[in-house]
Amino acid sequence: MTTRKPNVVLILNDDMGYSDIGCYGGEIETPNLDRLATGGLRFSQFYNTARCSPSRASLLTGLHPHQTGVGILTYDSGPEGYAGNLNQRCVTIPQALKTNGYSTYMSGKWHVASSLTEPTDTWPLQRGFDEFFGTIIGAGSFYDPNTLTRGNHNVEHEAKAEGFFYTDAISDQAVAYIDKHLRETPDVPFFSYVAYTAPHWPLHAHDEDIARYKGRFDTGWDALREARLDRLVASGLLREHWKLSQRDPTQPPWSAAEADAQFRAWTLRCMEVYAAQIDRMDQGIGRIVAALDRAGRLDDTLIVFLSDNGACAEDIPEGVTVDELVNKLMIAKSHTRSGEPVHFGNDTQRMPGPEDTYQSYGTAWANLSNTPFRLYKHWIHEGGISTPLIVHWPAGIGEAGAIRHVPGYLPDIMATILDVTGTRYPETWDGRPVEPLEGSSLAPAFGRDGIERPPMFWEHEGNAAVRVGKWKLVKNYPRPWELYDMEADRTELHDLAAAEPERVAAMALQYQQWAARCGVIPRGKIVALMQSQGVTRAFWEKPQA
Numbered sequence: 001m002t003t004r005k006p007n008v009v010l011i012l013n014d015d016m017g018y019s020d021i022g023c024y025g026g027e028i029e030t031p032n033l034d035r036l037a038t039g040g041l042r043f044s045q046f047y048n049t050a051r052c053s054p055s056r057a058s059l060l061t062g063l064h065p066h067q068t069g070v071g072i073l074t075y076d077s078g079p080e081g082y083a084g085n086l087n088q089r090c091v092t093i094p095q096a097l098k099t100n101g102y103s104t105y106m107s108g109k110w111h112v113a114s115s116l117t118e119p120t121d122t123w124p125l126q127r128g129f130d131e132f133f134g135t136i137i138g139a140g141s142f143y144d145p146n147t148l149t150r151g152n153h154n155v156e157h158e159a160k161a162e163g164f165f166y167t168d169a170i171s172d173q174a175v176a177y178i179d180k181h182l183r184e185t186p187d188v189p190f191f192s193y194v195a196y197t198a199p200h201w202p203l204h205a206h207d208e209d210i211a212r213y214k215g216r217f218d219t220g221w222d223a224l225r226e227a228r229l230d231r232l233v234a235s236g237l238l239r240e241h242w243k244l245s246q247r248d249p250t251q252p253p254w255s256a257a258e259a260d261a262q263f264r265a266w267t268l269r270c271m272e273v274y275a276a277q278i279d280r281m282d283q284g285i286g287r288i289v290a291a292l293d294r295a296g297r298l299d300d301t302l303i304v305f306l307s308d309n310g311a312c313a314e315d316i317p318e319g320v321t322v323d324e325l326v327n328k329l330m331i332a333k334s335h336t337r338s339g340e341p342v343h344f345g346n347d348t349q350r351m352p353g354p355e356d357t358y359q360s361y362g363t364a365w366a367n368l369s370n371t372p373f374r375l376y377k378h379w380i381h382e383g384g385i386s387t388p389l390i391v392h393w394p395a396g397i398g399e400a401g402a403i404r405h406v407p408g409y410l411p412d413i414m415a416t417i418l419d420v421t422g423t424r425y426p427e428t429w430d431g432r433p434v435e436p437l438e439g440s441s442l443a444p445a446f447g448r449d450g451i452e453r454p455p456m457f458w459e460h461e462g463n464a465a466v467r468v469g470k471w472k473l474v475k476n477y478p479r480p481w482e483l484y485d486m487e488a489d490r491t492e493l494h495d496l497a498a499a500e501p502e503r504v505a506a507m508a509l510q511y512q513q514w515a516a517r518c519g520v521i522p523r524g525k526i527v528a529l530m531q532s533q534g535v536t537r538a539f540w541e542k543p544q545a
C-alpha cells in the first residue's frame with residue numbers, strides 16, 4: 001500500500017447509454033474498460049444529470065448544476081435565468097486539488113462556458129487546469145471540431161493535419177500530459193480530466209472501426225434489447241425481477257423496420273458507426289492506461305469512468321436549420337477540410353461515418369443503448385440518468401471485479417476525489433463564500449456495499465426527481481409525479497403514485513425545498529426567457545416520449 005497521494009484520471013464520455021459497453025451487457029467491444037472493471041468496481045446505480053453542460057458543471061464542482069449557473073446549457077438566459085457560465089460560488093475539482101499540491105490537466109470537451117471564442121474566467125485554465133487541450137463547445141465534427149483550443153488559444157488549424165480525429169487527439173493529449181508529468185515531476189500527484197465527445201452525434205468514425213461491427217446488430221433492436229438485459233442480469237448488475245421496458249412506442253418493431261431494404265442498410269450502419277465511436281474511445285483509454293502502466297503508476301492511480309447522460313434520441317437536424325447549426329450554435333462546419341459540402345440530416349440515402357455527413361442514430365437505437373430503461377438524455381427517468389461507473393484503484397480498493405449497488409450521483413465524484421486525496425473542500429475562494437459541497441464520498445463503498453446515502457435530487461427542463469432510499473419520485477414534464485419502488489421495479493413500469501399519495505406529497509415537498517434552495521428555475525420561465533432572446537427552440541422542446 002502506497003502512502004503517497006493517488007493520481008486521479010477522471011474519464012467522462014458523452015451521450016452513451018447504460019448498456020452499450022461490454023462490461024455493462026453491450027455488444028460494443030471495450031476491452032480496456034472491461035479490464036478496468038475486472039480489476040476494479042462497477043456501480044450498478046450511478047446517475048448523471050441528463051444533459052451535457054449540467055452534468056459537467058455538477059461533476060466538476062460537486063454541486064447541483066443550478067447552483068453553478070449552468071442550469072441547462074451554456075446560453076445566457078438573462079438576469080432572471082441561468083448565466084450559462086460557471087459562477088463564482090463554486091470551486092472545481094482541479095482548483096481544490098491544486099491547493100493540495102496536484103498538477104492538473106484536461107483534454108476534451110469543456111461545455112460550461114458561454115463564451116466560445118474569447119477566453120473568460122470560466123475557461124479551463126481560469127478554473128484550475130494547468131494545461132488544456134480540447135473544445136469549448138458541446139458538439140461538432142470529429143474531423144474538424146469548432147472551438148478547438150489549446151490553453152486559451154484557438155487551434156482549429158491543428159485539425160487540418162493529416163489523419164486528425166478528435167477522439168484520438170483527446171487520447172493522445174491525455175497520454176502526452178501523463179508521460180511528460182511522470183517523466184519530469186514523478187513525485188508530484190496529478191489530476192487528469194479526459195472528456196471524450198464520443199459517441200455524441202454526429203456519427204463520425206473510421207472505416208476500419210465501423211467494419212468490425214458489420215453484421216453485429218443485424219438481429220435488430222428488439223432481440224438485442226432482450227439479450228442485453230439477459231447479460232446485465234447474468235453479470236449481477238441488474239436483478240432478474242426487473243422487467244424490460246416496452247420498446248419506445250414511437251418506434252416500429254424491428255421486423256417491420258427491416259422490411260425496407262434501404263432503411264435497414266442505413267439504420268444498421270448508424271448503429272455500427274455509433275459502436276465504432278465508442279470502440280475508438282476505448283482504444284484511447286487503453287493507451288492512457290498503458291502510459292500509467294509503463295511508468296509503474298497504474299496501481300496508485302484512481303481511474304473513474306462514466307457517461308454524462310443517457311443515450312440521445314435526437315434526430316438531426318431536429319427543427320434547426322443548417323445555418324443555425326453552423327453559424328449560431330457553432331456545432332458544425334458547412335464544408336469538409338477539402339472543401340466538399342457537408343450533408344446534414346438523417347438521410348437514409350447517405351451512409352454516416354465520413355466527414356461530409358452529419359447524422360444521429362435516432363430513437364430506436366437510443367432505446368437499445370438505454371436497455372432496459374425508459375426514456376433518454378433530457379429525462380430523469382432511468383434511461384436519461386443511468387450511467388456505467390467504473391472505479392479502478394488497486395492500491396485503494398481491496399476487491400477486484402466486484403459490483404456495488406449503492407446509489408450515487410455526480411456531486412459524489414468530487415466528494416470522493418477530495419476524500420481519497422486528503423483534500424479539504426474550501427469554504428471560500430478568492431475571498432468569496434462558495435456553496436457547501438453537495439456530494440457524498442463513495443470511498444466507503446470501495447470497501448463494502450450496502451452503504452446508506454442521503455437523498456438525491458435532479459431537475460432538467462422541468463423533468464425532475466427525488467430519490468430517498470428505495471423510493472423514486474419522478475416527473476416527465478408537464479405530467480404529474482410518478483412514484484416507483486426501485487428495489488421492486490427499477491425499470492419504472494409500475495407507477496405507485498395513486499396508491500401512495502402521502503409518500504408522494506412528502507417527497508414532493510422535499511423536492512420543492514431542494515429546488516428552492518438550489519435555485520431551480522421553472523421550465524416555463526426559462527423557455528420564455530430563451531425564446532425572447534431568439535435561442536433556437538429545437539434543443540428545448542423535445543417532443544414528449
Ligand SMILES: [Ca+2]
Nearest residue numbers: 014015052308
Ligand atoms: Ca452529453
